[in-house]
Amino acid sequence: DAGVTQSPTHLIKTRGQQVTLRCSPKSGHDTVSWYQQALGQGPQFIFQYYEEEERQRGNFPDRFSGHQFPNYSSELNVNALLLGDSALYLCASSIREYAWETQYFGPGTRLLVL
């Protein structure tokens, strides 16, 4: 049983570009959350998707958007990249909204913005 998978593992972009990160949830999970983890910091909640809708959102600008597909996989899109967007982006899946105990994280995508 594969856990949460994320692609790509690493990515280098330049300021102003756009990026799309992908996530496949653990089998049996229908909810996907995205986090940004800057160096030396804890994960910061970006948003959560359930039933293909954004259900919760953290304090991130509209440049950060997402999508959930009928197979529960998800994408995170970041437009107009800034240097400060350089971070590890973690995807986590769970069996339903708010079920943080069942949350299972992927290994992350490391994004570097130059």
Place this chain on the structure above:
Amino acid sequence: DQQVKQNSPSLSVQEGRISILNCDYTNSMFDYFLWYKKYPAEGPTFLISISSIKDKNEDGRFTVFLNKSAKHLSLHIVPSQPGDSAVYFCAASVERIKLIFGTGTLLAVQP
């Protein structure tokens, strides 16, 4: 504005002794708390949780204590094992919405 703080970036403990990891929070509305463990090159994994209606929750070697008046949370690991060496994050939420993580504490358990 860091609402969840882990003031000790690192902790070193001898195998077999107790590890105590601390977490402070500022938002009195937080009513649900969790601890996650993270190994290098892996995502965090859930360890233990506690709701604000309790002051203690135990699961095997892991016990979480909640002191609401002090806005303080602690994780006790007894006895500590080398495999417990990892980064530990505490996290908090209001009514299970918008989980907020601390900055993490690196625990090193020496054999």
